[in-house]
Amino acid sequence: VSANLVKMMNYPKLSPDEPNSYSGRYGAREYLRDTVQSGPTPFKWLRITLPWSFVQPNPPPYAPTDAGAAFDFYNTDGQAQVWLNWLDEAIAEANADGIFVNLCLGQYYPGWVTPNSPAVEPASASQPRPKPRSQRLPGDVSASSYWSKWVTYLYNRYHAVNYQGVYNPVGPRAAGQWWGNPRSAWIGAFEFCNEPNLYSWNATDPAHCVIANMFQAVDGILNFWGAACGVIGPATADIGNSYYANGQQNGVAYDAFTNNVLDLLQNWRPSNYVAWSHHNYGDMRESRDSPDTATLTRIKKVGTALGTKNWRGGGDRNIWVTEGGYRLPDVFVPIEETRQVNAIASTWKALKGYSNAVSFAQYLLHNEPRDDYWSGLTDVGFYDIANEYHPGAHLPSWTTFANRT
Amino acid sequence: MDLSSVKLDHYRLPGRAGELQVAGAVQQMLAELGDNYASYHHQIADDFERHGGFPDAREFEGDFDGYAAAMDYAVDVLRAERFLRIAHAWRREGMPLGKTGTAGVPLVDERHRLVDRTNDASKRASRRGNPKLAGWSPPAPPRIMDLGG
Numbered sequence: 001v002s003a004n005l006v007k008m009m010n011y012p013k014l015s016p017d018e019p020n021s022y023s024g025r026y027g028a029r030e031y032l033r034d035t036v037q038s039g040p041t042p043f044k045w046l047r048i049t050l051p052w053s054f055v056q057p058n059p060p061p062y063a064p065t066d067a068g069a070a071f072d073f074y075n076t077d078g079q080a081q082v083w084l085n086w087l088d089e090a091i092a093e094a095n096a097d098g099i100f101v102n103l104c105l106g107q108y109y110p111g112w113v114t115p116n117s118p119a120v121e122p123a124s125a126s127q128p129r130p131k132p133r134s135q136r137l138p139g140d141v142s143a144s145s146y147w148s149k150w151v152t153y154l155y156n157r158y159h160a161v162n163y164q165g166v167y168n169p170v171g172p173r174a175a176g177q178w179w180g181n182p183r184s185a186w187i188g189a190f191e192f193c194n195e196p197n198l199y200s201w202n203a204t205d206p207a208h209c210v211i212a213n214m215f216q217a218v219d220g221i222l223n224f225w226g227a228a229c230g231v232i233g234p235a236t237a238d239i240g241n242s243y244y245a246n247g248q249q250n251g252v253a254y255d256a257f258t259n260n261v262l263d264l265l266q267n268w269r270p271s272n273y274v275a276w277s278h279h280n281y282g283d284m285r286e287s288r289d290s291p292d293t294a295t296l297t298r299i300k301k302v303g304t305a306l307g308t309k310n311w312r313g314g315g316d317r318n319i320w321v322t323e324g325g326y327r328l329p330d331v332f333v334p335i336e337e338t339r340q341v342n343a344i345a346s347t348w349k350a351l352k353g354y355s356n357a358v359s360f361a362q363y364l365l366h367n368e369p370r371d372d373y374w375s376g377l378t379d380v381g382f383y384d385i386a387n388e389y390h391p392g393a394h395l396p397s398w399t400t401f402a403n404r405t
Numbered sequence: 406m407d408l409s410s411v412k413l414d415h416y417r418l419p420g421r422a423g424e425l426q427v428a429g430a431v432q433q434m435l436a437e438l439g440d441n442y443a444s445y446h447h448q449i450a451d452d453f454e455r456h457g458g459f460p461d462a463r464e465f466e467g468d469f470d471g472y473a474a475a476m477d478y479a480v481d482v483l484r485a486e487r488f489l490r491i492a493h494a495w496r497r498e499g500m501p502l503g504k505t506g507t508a509g510v511p512l513v514d515e516r517h518r519l520v521d522r523t524n525d526a527s528k529r530a531s532r533r534g535n536p537k538l539a540g541w542s543p544p545a546p547p548r549i550m551d552l553g554g
Contacts, residue, residue, distance in 0.1 A: 143473035188550045204407050220476040223462040230550045266511035273546045312543045
């Protein structure tokens with residue numbers, strides 16, 4: 001039985017001004033720091049997501065093998081600096097509060113990474129929501145690729161030394177250190193992708209092969225530059241197979257995807273701590289009817305696959321649950337608030353009894369009118385005329401997440 | 406299967422398949438591989454053995470490009486074995502291209518010797534693999550992750 005299960009909160013919103021950023025402006029920081037972290041349960045992790053496409057939308061002015069020029073670019077490019085400064089601030093605030101950060105690379109990639117690609121996935125072109133090119137995984141994720149330089153830069157910028165980030169206010173040319181980090185921000189875990197079995201072009205590309213190669217490339221990068229955090233991935237969405245009207249594959253079932261990736265990584269022997277990450281919305285939904293009935297059907301299938309495939313040489317099956325939650329309907333239904341409480345309480349309890357689980361994740365804190373994925377712990381708030389957000393009232397789940405032991 | 410995903414940027418296949426690879430004749434390359442699985446597997450396994458499997462960063466002090474190239478070569482050799490199995494299934498078992506994977510058979514064994522599609526241990530018995538893996542154990546979480554709860 002695990003006694004070490006930790007709580008993780010997700011902050012996917014990409015601006016300090018967003019209600020779901022780690023910021024005191026809308027009370028999120030106070031809730032997590034003062035209520036949850038100092039409460040009776042081990043809340044320790046914050047997941048912050050940043051997609052590459054936001055940082056580097058235009059083709060780079062350097063060769064894919066030129067790590068120095070890539071570092072130079074990220075340290076000086078205006079667009080990159082906007083997002084990196086945002087990330088510095090969010091990570092540094094969590095660091096200051098004693099909360100560990102899992103930095104996740106979101107599911108959107110720059111279009112130039114997939115040259116000559118159609119604008120949308122052909123199989124999805126006639127669908128109501130075709131998959132854009134930005135969701136296509138890079139064709140090249142080798143250690144010599146542009147993708148690996150992006151990963152290398154981020155890792156070097158935020159790697160820690162003795163629980164400290166590497167301070168570097170000058171940036172690219174400071175005494176051999178090519179990565180700027182003016183706020184000494186540091187991360188504890190690096191999650192290199194997000195829900196590839198859901199978002200990527202599954203009708204076109206063998207996403208599981210790309211993800212297996214990403215695992216190996218990130219491990220290699222840490223191996224060379226000096227490991228100072230864990231590697232987790234691939235943040236599988238716990239979905240079943242889904243198909244477009246034309247019969248072509250849309251989403252790949254989490255269990256098939258997991259097995260396909262692990263098939264390629266059997267006997268891999270990574271050089272660093274590498275662990276699997278998974279999202280468990282489905283398990284939580286099945287746990288809604290009582291605070292004691294979670295079965296963890298899906299996550300246990302993942303655990304079995306990790307054990308069977310022997311990808312890390314036996315034994316270790318750590319599963320990081322890096323997203324999860326109970327989605328409320330878009331109309332007020334009182335019983336759903338109770339179901340959300342049940343889902344959180346029940347899943348937390350079950351995960352504590354499942355030795356492979358490392359974390360329990362809650363997505364999100366605030367429900368917002370501009371995003372209809374309402375799995376947060378506050379009622380839907382409103383934006384005033386000055387575009388200032390006013391969070392809604394605490395839902396019953398607010399205290400469930402904070403106080404569950 | 407989108408044949409654009411069948412590419413090896415860092416490893417040149419041996420023999421005729423290598424010529425077709427350089428020429429960009431992907432379908433013909435797969436046919437050549439699929440018709441001659443055993444021969445190509447043997448040669449690719451030899452290449453992986455000579456390369457020493459995955460590189461050790463300690464041997465590339467200050468040379469990231471060199472390390473990355475060695476990594477990419479190793480990863481591409483494993484991709485080559487995967488393509489070889491897909492091609493074999495296509496040509497000899499009538500499976501549509503891309504509808505098969507590795508069939509659960511590992512690409513390497515615990516000593517990082519290339520494994521053949523039937524996982525026949527005798528086919529790799531003469532190979533040494535990577536001796537550094539003899540005392541290997543899974544890396545523990547770094548202290549910075551503080552998983553103690």
